[in-house]
Amino acid sequence: MAVVRLLLLRPYDHLIIFSVIFLVIFSPMTHSLTEAEALLKLKNSFTNAQALDSWVPGTVPCTGKTVWKGLVCFNGIVTGLRLGGLGLSGVIDVNTLREIKALRTISLVNNSFSGSIPDFHQLGALKAIYLSGNQFSGEIPSDNFAQMDSLKKLWLSDNKFTGNIPSSLCQLSHLIELHLENNQFSGTIPEFNIPTLVSLDLSNNKLEGEIPDSLSKFNASSFSGNAGLCGEKLGIDCKQKAAEPPTSNENADSMDDEDDHSKKIIASAITIGVVLLSLVIWLIIRSKRKGEEDFDNFKKANNAEEAAIVSVHVTTLNKKEVESVKKVAHSASRKGSIRGKSSVSGIGELFIMNDEKGVFGLSDLMKAAAEVLGNGGLGSSYKAVMANGVAVVVKRMREMNAKGKDEFDAEIAKLGKLRHWNVLPPIAYHYRKEEKLIIYEFIPKGNLLYLLHELNWPARLRIVQGIAKGLAYLYTEFASSDLPHGNLKSSNVLLGPDYEPLISDFGFSPLINSANLSQALFAYKSPEAIQFGKVSRKSDVYCLGIVILEILTGKFPSQYLGNGKGGTDIVQWVASAISEGRGTELLDPEISSSKNSLGEMEKLLIVGSACAESDPERRLEMMEAIRRIQEVQVEGNRDGREMHLQPSLRDGYGDCSTALQPQTHTISLKDGFGEVSAETKLESGSYLDGPGSQNADNFAFPIS
CATH class of the missing domain: 3.80.10.10 (Ribonuclease Inhibitor)
Structure with missing residues (x-):
């Protein structure tokens, strides 16, 4: 019957039907974008x-x-x-x-x-x-x-x-x-x-x-x-x-608007008042020819209120207001530092090198309460949370008097201009003769030292290669420097989103008093520095080698401590194992289960050992080390390989890499660094000075 009805249709109807059939059959498939x-x-x-x-x-x-x-x-x-x-x-x-x-x-x-x-x-x-x-x-x-x-x-x-x-x-x-x-x-x-x-x-x-x-x-x-x-x-x-009596939403909203308006007026009045007061005090100090007074708010470490923290208050500004604040700050800084004098009670200005995190001043830091993050060879570090929620780290440096103010300004300015995904530059600083404040962005995840045992092999390789990229950038930007980094170690490698590494605390060697260099910078714990008091770019290579060996073995290096007490001499340990063909036996058990990757892990282990050679003449050059690091792959040279990650509460990198195969996640949250026993006593200013175990996510920026 259907065939008969089709035959009885008018020619025009046949044309429509066959056109539809043709379009359905021969129309191109939906184009999928590459x-x-x-x-x-x-x-x-x-x-x-x-x-x-x-x-x-x-x-x-x-x-x-x-x-x-x-x-x-x-x-x-x-x-x-x-x-x-x-x-x-x-x-x-x-x-x-x-x-x-x-x-x-x-x-x-x-x-x-x-x-x-x-x-x-x-x-x-x-x-x-x-x-x-x-x-x-x-x-x-x-x-x-x-x-x-x-x-x-x-x-x-x-x-x-x-x-x-x-x-x-x-x-x-x-x-x-x-x-x-x-x-x-x-x-x-x-x-x-x-x-x-x-x-x-x-x-x-x-x-x-x-x-x-x-x-x-x-x-x-x-x-x-x-x-x-x-x-x-x-x-x-x-x-x-x-x-309590309820308040209507309308009243609350109007009160919020009034509060915002009032806050802006108050903030403006306070700013003007502070500037005028600063100028008056500066003139009084100049007329009496008095020296700078001590910065009591940062000097009294035993003061309970002051040891508490730096909560920085920043008013939200529009673009015009930001420019206005910048002009005022610039003007005030010029007036307050013409002869090295300061504008408020012997305190100079805060110089902003990167205003992406907001505009704030020294008075904000002085009024704030601060959470102490740690103490080390160079001084102390504090976490400060601004009113807009942005967190910064304030590093108070005591032994940075090797340069005068002009030279110090020039050196810090070079650091502040750096821009690279794997480098964390300072965003502001304050200069005083006795001490300096250097301000960084706060990285909440923490540092590599305390997070290492959470990481699988792909994440660890990503971190090593990210460190290498950051060093390559520093070595390009500071091509004439003898020691572009100077303080590379796992506690100075911060981990950002997806565990992308950020190297920090670099470029300080020209600023630190010569008497304090050996205690302050890890490069001065290299064999040539200990034996002959000399450092070079090969000292940075040595530090890189220690970090690589630490990442692969999961062992805490005794080289960080410098006193022979605690940790593992991973340089000698790894060198002996490689010479005996037992390199893979030293790998951290948490990553050595990735059998398809053992060859690549051993390849990186050899690179790390070559970087940590005790004789600097036999050590790899930095750029050669970086080239070899970038050649290492997750699972060797085979096509179609996939990442199989050990799930963890911190597998941010794994999130980017498990796209090709779904996984069942088993949760594990391991704390601490197993090789540092409770009996290991650490001296003040040592590698582990800094954040304790109260909050693992606050392990950022220990000064050492």
């Missing part, structure tokens, strides 16, 4: 994308001569986007990102994106999203994260999000880090019954109600800045708070 095409389409959706000039049609993103900027690659496949601080804005074309099948990590921090949260929920395989420091706003739908079961790390801090915290976040069973601070979230905090959650920050929002019991393990600082919150953690009785 990774390069998808990335170029993404770039075109951005505004101000000049920083992505390396994204050029006709080139290969991951396997060409030059890897496209901001990509995390594995075996020629894009696994992550790392586009932080590039001045990007515009639209984020999430549809194009769906074409990058192995994408697991997205970082767009410190850009200028705005509007509602991107539709990243379409990318259900994402494991880490970093959107901090943008202008995103509006409410986030409650079910926004319902289909993102793989998500482990979510950073939305320093934006303008409003509304309730999305309830779907509570369903993310693998969530490790959640940072929502410095937004305008309101309502109550939902129950987070997520055992894997180890890092939480909800501070500086408009949250209210009782803090859930499921979050009682987190510090009060995770909830500070929310006037409506209560609970034992904050020392506020919820029953008593409930008895």
Whole structure:
């Protein structure tokens, strides 16, 4: 019957039917974009994308001569986007990102994106999203994260999000880090019954109600800045708070507006007053020809209030206000340092070298309370949290008098100008004859020394290669320096997002008193420095070798201590094993189970041993060492290899690398550094001086 009806149709009807059939059968298949095409389409959706000039049609993103900027690659496949601080804005074309099948990590921090949260929920395989420091706003739908079961790390801090915290976040069973601070979230905090959650920050929002019991393990600082919150953690009785007369939202909003307006007026008045007062005091000091007074707020280490911390208060400014503040600061600094005098009670100005973290002054640091992070051969370090939520580290250096002020300014300025993904430069400094303050960005994850045993082989290799890239950059920028770094060791390697390493505490050797160099810098513990008192670029190579051997063996090097007490002499231990063909026996058991990678691990072990040769003449040159490090691969020379990571609560790098095969995660959180026994006594100023075991995430910037 169907055939008969078809035959009875008019010729015009036949034409339509056959046209439809033809189009269905012979229409081209939907074109699937290549990774390069998808990335170029993404770039075109951005505004101000000049920083992505390396994204050029006709080139290969991951396997060409030059890897496209901001990509995390594995075996020629894009696994992550790392586009932080590039001045990007515009639209984020999430549809194009769906074409990058192995994408697991997205970082767009410190850009200028705005509007509602991107539709990243379409990318259900994402494991880490970093959107901090943008202008995103509006409410986030409650079910926004319902289909993102793989998500482990979510950073939305320093934006303008409003509304309730999305309830779907509570369903993310693998969530490790959640940072929502410095937004305008309101309502109550939902129950987070997520055992894997180890890092939480909800501070500086408009949250209210009782803090859930499921979050009682987190510090009060995770909830500070929310006037409506209560609970034992904050020392506020919820029953008593409930008895207080309620305030309407409209009144609250108007009060907030009035408070903001009042704060701006007060801040302006205080700024003007401080400048005028500073000028008067400076004139009095000059007229009386008195020397500079001691900086009591930083000198009295036994003062309980002062030992507490530096909380820096910074008012949020628009662009015009920022420029105004800069001009005032510049003018004040010129007036206050013409003859080395200071502008406030013998205290000079704070010189900002990088204002990406905000504009602040010395008075902010003096008024602040500070959390002591550690003490070492050069001085002390403190963590300071600014009013806008940005954290910095203040390093108070006592033995940095080898140069006069002009020379010191020039040396520090060179450090402040550095820009590289694997280098952490200072962002500000303060000069006094007796001591100096050097300010850095605070890296919350901590340093390599205390996190090493959390890391699998791919992550450790990534860190070694990142350190090498940072050193290559330093050696290029400081080509004429005898000691471009001078203090490379695992506690001076900070770990950023996805465990990307940041080398710090470099370039200090010209500034430190000669009598203190051997105690202050690890390069001065190299064999040639100990025997002959001489250091060179080969001393940096020695330090690199120690770090490589430490990473591969998991042993704490006795070389760090310098007193023969504690740790393992990994240089002699590894050299003997390699000569006997037993190199793989020394590998950390946590990584040696990766049988397909043993050859590459041994290759890197040999490089580390060659760098740590006691005779500097037999040691590798730095650039040769870097070249050999970059040749090491995860699993040797075979096609189609995949990363098989040992899951851990800190497997940020693994998140970028397990794209090709799903895994069942078993959670383990190991603390400490096994080779340092409780009986090992460490002298003041030694390698381990600094943060204790109270908070592993605060192990940043011990001064030594």
